[in-house]
Amino acid sequence: MQGLYSGQQLLCDTLCCPKQLKIKLSDVIVQESSLCQEILEQIILKGTTTGKDIFEAVSEAVEKMGLKWDKLCGVTTDGAPAMTGERKGMASLVCAKVKESGGEAVRMHCIIHQEALCAKTVQLGDMMNTVIKTVNIIRAKGLYHREFQAFLSDMDAEYGDILYHSDVRWLSRGSVLQRFYSLRSEIDRFLKEKDRALHELSDPLWLADLAFLVDLTHHLNTLNKNLQGKEQLMPQLYAHMKAFCVKLRLFETQLRSFNPAHFPALSEIKSAFPKTDLSAKKEKYVSVIASLVTEFNQRFQDFSDIEKQIKLFSTPFLVDAEEVEESLQLELIEMQCDDSLKSQHQLLSLPEFYQSLDNAKFPLMRLHAKRMMSLFGSTYICEQTFPQLNQNKSRLRTRMTDTHLCEILRVSTTKLSPNMSTILQSKGQHHCSH
Numbered sequence: 001m002q003g004l005y006s007g008q009q010l011l012c013d014t015l016c017c018p019k020q021l022k023i024k025l026s027d028v029i030v031q032e033s034s035l036c037q038e039i040l041e042q043i044i045l046k047g048t049t050t051g052k053d054i055f056e057a058v059s060e061a062v063e064k065m066g067l068k069w070d071k072l073c074g075v076t077t078d079g080a081p082a083m084t085g086e087r088k089g090m091a092s093l094v095c096a097k098v099k100e101s102g103g104e105a106v107r108m109h110c111i112i113h114q115e116a117l118c119a120k121t122v123q124l125g126d127m128m129n130t131v132i133k134t135v136n137i138i139r140a141k142g143l144y145h146r147e148f149q150a151f152l153s154d155m156d157a158e159y160g161d162i163l164y165h166s167d168v169r170w171l172s173r174g175s176v177l178q179r180f181y182s183l184r185s186e187i188d189r190f191l192k193e194k195d196r197a198l199h200e201l202s203d204p205l206w207l208a209d210l211a212f213l214v215d216l217t218h219h220l221n222t223l224n225k226n227l228q229g230k231e232q233l234m235p236q237l238y239a240h241m242k243a244f245c246v247k248l249r250l251f252e253t254q255l256r257s258f259n260p261a262h263f264p265a266l267s268e269i270k271s272a273f274p275k276t277d278l279s280a281k282k283e284k285y286v287s288v289i290a291s292l293v294t295e296f297n298q299r300f301q302d303f304s305d306i307e308k309q310i311k312l313f314s315t316p317f318l319v320d321a322e323e324v325e326e327s328l329q330l331e332l333i334e335m336q337c338d339d340s341l342k343s344q345h346q347l348l349s350l351p352e353f354y355q356s357l358d359n360a361k362f363p364l365m366r367l368h369a370k371r372m373m374s375l376f377g378s379t380y381i382c383e384q385t386f387p388q389l390n391q392n393k394s395r396l397r398t399r400m401t402d403t404h405l406c407e408i409l410r411v412s413t414t415k416l417s418p419n420m421s422t423i424l425q426s427k428g429q430h431h432c433s434h
Helices: 051-064 090-100 111-119 126-140 142-154 172-182 184-193 204-227 234-256 264-272 278-299 301-305 307-314 326-336 339-347 350-356 363-373 386-392 402-413 420-425
Strands: 005-013 021-031 034-045 072-077 106-109
Touching: 034 051, 034 402, 051 090, 072 090, 090 106, 106 111, 106 301, 111 204, 111 234, 111 278, 126 142, 126 172, 126 184, 126 204, 142 184, 172 184, 172 204, 204 234, 204 264, 204 278, 234 278, 234 301, 234 307, 278 301, 301 307, 307 363, 326 363, 339 350, 350 363, 386 402
Parallel strands: 005 072, 072 106
Antiparallel strands: 005 021, 021 034
16 A cells, blocks of 8 residues: 555444444545545444544554555544544544554544534524424415415415425525525415414514525525535635635625625615615624634634645645745745646646656655645545435335445445456356356
8 A cells, every 4th residue: 555645534423223323434545646535434333432432443444454554644524522532532543543653644623514513603593483483384284285385386486385494404494594585475475364474574674684694594505515525625625615704704894884795685675675774783794794704713723724735735836935844845946937837737637737747856746745635624425325324224124234234335425337347257157048
């Protein structure tokens, strides 16, 4: 495994059984500046699930695969206490093991989880409760629900139904608010016909709060979707996060003068009620945005700590050579003064660019690139197995073994294709048809 650099992402979940902890261990291998991200192993712990227990299970998997600890560059986990504990957490134990083996690993918290936790700081309070209560009035009774769907059809409404809210799903809240806002007029008329009028739907101040939260959750959901996806490199994820923080500061500045330029729903309510002074709400909205800015700055310190390394990897021609490690300075200067390399950097993807570099001339820059490409910014690869896990491990398939389940999940998430010709040629004898 010499010359290979890897990173790991780990995720704990209890979907299979409340008495079992399932660990998904993903790995990214970088060889000759080419990238390969695959599920490495899936481990089920049926006893205690402390950080030490998880670390021992991970160690066994690493040794089984023949990976070298000193080649591990980073470990990314979810926010489970057993994972993130400062002294006895699994990530801390892994980093200590890497250091003991002569390497250095970066410990990170999944950027998508962090974003979701930041989003939860937006206090919806009575607003969300009112929306959920109204949705339940319409959907809880079969007759009401069918009549409401028919009512929307007769009205040629934008949507044909209203959505349920699930607090478990990160994007659910924004989708429910958006649909409720879009159908607010139809909901108001329908409830009045049923003598269940919701007075808030006639209150401009309440509608302004609803519109503000619809717009804000839309921005948060857009960020969340941008952070998802396989084979996203650290610079891409960090760029999305930095851009959103800049947007938040712009929102804060504009809302201080009650300029909802990037809040279309709020702008619509402002135009619909010109005689109502909605500017009294601006302090509340500015406070929400300010709290989000603070939360994002605090939670993404892991990424800020390696910002210089990220910049050197993604934009080597814009970095001041005096600000990088001394061992990289001479190679960086050679690279920055080569116009042909500058053109290649603009035309090629980052993995392709670093693969094109002369290994004899830029060995340390290529090494730095390998380390950065091996870092996971999120646990997305692990989490994409959830739908397959729910589909295959159900109460109707109790005879499925853990080993079989792990094999199914690996095949369902891999991008590798088997070379069937080579496999068949390696067989000494084929089965004859009868």
